[in-house]
Amino acid sequence: MTAVDSTWTIERVDWHDERAVVLRTAMDDEIGPRYADAFAAFDDETRALLAEDFAVDPATIVDVLLVHDGSGEPVGHAALRALGGELEVKRVFVDRRARGQGASRALMAELERIARHRGASRLILQTGDRQPEAIALYERIGYHAIDTFAPYVRFPASRCFAKPLAAGSPAA
Numbered sequence: 595m596t597a598v599d600s601t602w603t604i605e606r607v608d609w610h611d612e613r614a615v616v617l618r619t620a621m622d623d624e625i626g627p628r629y630a631d632a633f634a635a636f637d638d639e640t641r642a643l644l645a646e647d648f649a650v651d652p653a654t655i656v657d658v659l660l661v662h663d664g665s666g667e668p669v670g671h672a673a674l675r676a677l678g679g680e681l682e683v684k685r686v687f688v689d690r691r692a693r694g695q696g697a698s699r700a701l702m703a704e705l706e707r708i709a710r711h712r713g714a715s716r717l718i719l720q721t722g723d724r725q726p727e728a729i730a731l732y733e734r735i736g737y738h739a740i741d742t743f744a745p746y747v748r749f750p751a752s753r754c755f756a757k758p759l760a761a762g763s764p765a766a
Contacts, residue, residue, distance in 0.1 A: 601664055601695065601697075601700075602663070603661070603666070604661055604704045604732065605659065605662070605668075606657060606658065606661045606699070609652040609658050609677055611658065612670055613668045614658055614660060615667075616670060617668065617670065617671035617689070618687065619750055620687065620689065621671070621687035623724065626686075626723070628724040629724060629751065631697060632724075632749075632750075632751055640748070641744060642750055644724075644748055646745075647745040647746060647748055648749075649732075650684060650685070650744075654675045654677070655673050655674070655675050655684070656671060656674045656675065656676055656712070657705070657713045658671070658672075658673045658680065658691040659672050659673070659690075659705065661688070661697045661700050663688060668694035669688060669689045669697055670685045670686075670687060670689065670700075671685055671686070671687050671697065672684070672685060672701040672702070672704075672705055673685050674708060674709060674717075680714070680716070680717075681712065681714045681718070682720070682758070683717055683719035684719075686701060686719075686728070692723070699731075701737055702731075707762060714759055715758065716756050717724070717756065717757050717759060718740070718745070718750055718755070718756045719732065719737070719754065719755050719756075720742070720753070720754050721752075721755070722744045722751045722753060723751045723753055724751065726762065729753060731757075731763045733755075735757070736757050737755035739754070740754050740755060740756045
């Protein structure tokens, strides 16, 4: 584990780690209803294609992080995925009880540190237009809007962002 500050500790885990799965399920349970009507508007064939677009192949995941609170409880999750020649931020989620206290910033800072160590010149990510809190976080920490990239181009609610990573610079 890596201590980020006196509040948060970051742990690298496997994609299939039971605690990571629980946090990703909590994310799906919270975010899924926000987009239910948008997905319902598509025909069955398009919904199936979108399911493929949003699927995460664990073989493409290069790092998975959990953030723990002061009592050691895992309260957040984030991952890095190899996508083409880039690294993509995936599945950033912080439990409601830990929001607004810096857990997501700790996760993002560690992802950026790892990405720089891997030689990435930037990080990319996709979120949706019904996640204003995520968009606000990404913009606050230096991400800027970019064109929607594959595989998310089929979903009109996609909002994509990137952040340049200067070699050797500290995370924002």
